[in-house]
Amino acid sequence: MKFFVTCPKGIEQLLEQELQTLGADSTKQTVAGVYVEGDLRLAYTVCLWSRLANRVLLQLVEGDAVTADDLYALVQSIDWLEHLRPNGTFCVDFSGKSDAINNTHFGALKVKDGIVDQIRDATGKRPTIERVQPDLRVNAHLAKGRLSLAVDLSGESLHRRGYRRQAGAAPMKENLASAVLIRAGWPADQEQVPEVLDPMCGSGTLLIEAALMSADIAPGLLRRHFGFTYWLGHQSSLWQELIAEAETRRTQGLERCTVKFIGFDADEQVLSRARQNARQAGVEHFMNFEHRELARLKRPGEAESGLVVTNPPYGERLGEESELMFLYQLFGQLLRKHFAGWRVAVFTGNPELCKVMKLRADKQYRMFNGSIPSQLLLFQVHHKVAAEDGPVEPVVLSSQAQMFENRLRKNLKQMARWRKRESITCFRVYDADIPEYAVAVDYYDPMVMVQEYAAPASVDRVKAFDRVQEVLKVVQQVFELTPEQVVLKQRKRQQGSEQYTRQNETGHFYTVVEHGVQLRVNLHDYLDSGLFLDHRPVRRMIQSISADKDVLNLFCYTASATCHAVAGGARSSTSVDMSATYLDWARRNLDLNGADPARHLLVQEDCFKWLAKPRKERFDLIFMDPPTFSNSKRMHDVLDVQRDHVRLIEGAMQLLRPDGLLIFSNNYRRFSLDYEALSAFDVRDITSKTLDPDFKRNSRIHCVFEIRHSNKT
Template sequence: MAESQRYEFAQHWFVTCPKGLEFLLADELSAFGAQQVKQTVAGVSCQGDLSLGYRICLESRLGSRVLMPLLDAPVHTAEELYAAVQSIAWIDYLRPSGSLSVDFNGQTAAINNTHFGALKVKDAIVDQLRDLTGQRPSVERQNPELRINVHLAKGRGVIALDMSGESLHRRGYRLKAGAAPIKENLAAAVLLRAGWPAQSEQLECLVDPMCGSGTLLIEAAMMAADIAPGLLRQQFGFSRWIQHDRTLWQSILAEAKARAEAGKAAFRWRLWGSDQDAEVLKRARENAQRAGVAQWIDWQEIPLAQLKNPGASGKGLLITNPPYGERLGDTQHLMFLYRQLGHLLKQEFAGWQAGVLTSNPDLCKVMGLKSHKSYALYNGALESRLFLFDVFAERVQDAETASEVKTPVVLSETVQMLVNRLQKNRKNLSRWLKKSEIECYRLYDADIPEYAVAIDVYADQVIVQEYQAPAHIDQIKAFSRLSDVVLAVSEVLGIPTDEVVLKRRKRQQGTDQYERQDHTENFRTVQEHGCRLQVNLQDYLDTGLFLDHRPVRLKIQQLAQGKEVLNLFCYTASASVHAARGGALSTTSVDMSATYLDWAKRNFQLNQFDLKAHKFIREDCLKWLKRQTAASYDLIFMDPPTFSNSKRMEGVLDVQRDHVELIEDAMRLLRKDGLLIFSNNNRRFKMDYDALAKFEIRDITPSTLDPDFKRNPRIHSCFEIRYRGN
């Protein structure tokens, strides 16, 4: 066999695809009439005439790019690459005054930079055409007349024309997508693996209960209606190729359009999509409209828990790609979503088939269903798995009584133990809560070792904060315990389980404390000692109100009359609000987060305070303190974080290491008869009394613990600091 091999024009094709789709793509190409079909990693090679290449570009639901190899030759060096490219007669493929783009991948010892490789290929083509005609083509990345693909592997280089142009998964209907969207060709593969549309004659309905921007439903409708995915595209890689056979292309295009019209006329299925995000549903509707399938899809803006079977009398297919990445949610919290999905399937979709695509198989373990098949697929670089289920109904009581008798919840012995503890804590706190008119309090804080959570009540809302478990703890076991907690909270407080807010406590790093965890914008107003304060249980790591500092805030309120008050590391400035309520002449609140300072201003406005007497300064407190010189304040409250390496700060703050300097800088701003209240939540904090001997320091921590935190006396440390002799 010769060292280099030329392929007969348009006889050899290579179609790329996401990993895991090769088998399906091979079947698809065979159905198109391809010969000598062979699978490899992330692609399939085959042989056929030009009409096959056109048909793949127009009709493949699984392919990404359609490549027509021109040359396969040994390539080790840049010189060999240049020579191989120049051995091709480019005048047969590209006008001398045309435009080109080069996609280059792979490497050798001498060619280890893709940009360099692409530049070498471009130079070889441009030099050849310029020497031959005196003209040179231009480089155009977005819309070239000819796209060239070069792949280096194992000392050989394959030079090919890219007939698809833009990746085939971009059908043209999806201009916007939701978070972590599924690619269109992967969506098609998921549907094919689930039996759609091959078994669609046995089904009358398809449902996606977490549809996002609607990709699975739109692909399903196009498949059932026999709408070629390329019909929406305006251009392909071959569109301006000089050997493009327009007559052949138009005949293939006309045939596909005719089949689509026939498929639309015969369409009989019902498709349903739901999501709780109104914005992504709007995108889904727009995408379906552009795809020409909007008339067959019904959309509902509802959460998963409220989904009902759309009323199909026969069998159907529920197919979905729920959230599963760390970017979209913590694994423990997502397990509740997957468990809810499993319950929904058994309650509402008995007799149906179901498919769930996830990159975390552990999530599917909590669904309570056993899959009969699973397939490895890739969503980009993310390895995923498609689980297929035959759904059977949950065992229920006799049909005549099932709708009338509500089965009581049977609590396990361990859950009952937790229920008993919550009831005991609630009873012990009840008199104090009533007397103090407290709306927000801690009900439980890891009282039982097996249930390492904190449970906080905010008026009619509850948040369960799970302390981060060691890495060796089994996720399923941890989830089971968290489920027990939610069940116990619901039993004791009468709150539906799906309304219990879950969070995971972990050490804060960088800007973690300030970054959004969600976007519910669910702000609620609570009251504390005459102050109205905003809280948000979902969107941030913290809620906007540190419950353990409640007595400190009251103390500030009681001391503030006629004083000028400084609040450092102010967070949402709840302590400043208390100072204003106590009659402070002015307050100054300093924090480096614009988000929390805006929140602080809203807190002041809620209490109808005149903002002219109150300052809000966005700056690193350490830098701000260093610049101040005048003793301008009568009362200073400083509650720094235990540790912070935020990019907004210069250096790293460690409260144990840095507290002496912090206190000295703050005391410089305190009038001689003033008071500094210094606190932090480092549970191992030790005050350096010797280094601060010039000040009078009194540990007041015990008096700053209300009954709901006395079970955990190390929740924070708090000190009063004055100048000696005052």
């Protein structure tokens, strides 16, 4: 018999070696699979024992199929009653295309027609299509005008062992995990490796696969169904013989296994899944899963050698790469400190991150995690590297970092008199003054938030990371802060409501004071702190003119402007925003400043909808600071401040008393107010008057307009 055994791209060589070990005599590698010849015992053995294969395809015929009629004729050249009962079920998996057959659905339909027509003509009965566990799964592949037809003996992909009922957010497939382990030397040298550790284990796939290998457990033993189960060529006695042999080997292997498998993860919920998966696989007795942050990583026992194998995160969430570089750097530091003599295998879809680990890879292998090009890097942690336990050396800064430090100190000195005079405790110290250090540094007494502007793709990410580290060191020195008092964020180009999306959940709020107003800030959980520092002069102006006025704050965010209005003696206020999270934040800000809830209202609603409703109330002062763009799910439509500002302003002006004032602002750097469309109003650009010394250098940080009803008749 001729078979084609498929596998993930990048592990074809390993699969060929495995097939030879399982008894195959004739093998030939190709992309994502291996051709092999053998008998039915070999096919069953691969289905049961292969740790690397996806599918085992029994090849039936191959021939020219230039047209749809050619394809149909080739399908009919097979005696399908040798494979399928007349009233059985089947399905067709079709891949590939040609000029005449350019749609996989059409190709599958023609194959189906060929099978059904033949059986119906011969028996008067017709089989039916069934996608879930059919009696027969037919595989058809069309390439370069040639069609190959095969029976899929595996059924579901063989990577689905049957033990993983639940997985984490980005699970690694079981056969890819096995390939990683084999490349790392497992289980060939397990006698010299008493412990296997995954410090970021997720749902435990790497450790469970390692245990199955160590205990000689066939990965197919837990599966209840294969593609050959109802295939007419199935030899049940031969299959049961192989199952019995595998069960005996499992019993003996479990008795022999002495290796300890240890998994750490920062997510307790995902660890519960790992424990459940280990129980399903029957290897829970060898496992020790523990809730542990990476920062607490240490050698778990006294073993002088072992294997650390892991698939760290490498996702692309907002600002994540910068955070992950710190994670990989910390990982490298802890390996050098605690794991001298151990081997390390790191599988990642972002090998650039591994450069900051400061470990030299002995070997590198290219693989694919689904469609993601990935790499496996193998390290040996040497004793001389890990034994560095001397005193901490003083921080040595590069000449460029010293320039950054000098600029930081100069800016602080220049702003010192102004900060003292105005009692400013929250301010911007630096904003990309030096091109090599593209960060903003904001001081929120007693913390500092460093916002890294995402570097262009052309900039070396490791160099950019090193510069950010220098920034953090300088900030700590200049402000005399601990590392915990410096928060790093990465600012990318914002999409929709990302600016206001929760990034973390530390709940770390504290109170700052601005012009006598108390405001809650949070530097950890959101991209912004809850207080836009550049709008300080606008808030001061609102505070100075709010006495005995009815104030409206649209797109109020955390209602800091409303709090200033309250401090300025506003008679009443209404603050409108869509976000329940930010309105709760606003409520706490108002409470801090003694606002009477009966006179100072918070409204959760889309500002467009709120403005469109008929209402009797009128206001003396309106502040409106919409986002540049928003496509929040709570909005009926998408907000684009350039496109929509006229409609927003006109809606607000309908609620403004004759002698009232609308302050309209936004932070779109290319904003252009439509003076012609708003010619019915008196409009004055006051942007230059709303820039305090800490934002003078960046005059496009926002734009602000005063808008009043015109006195023209």
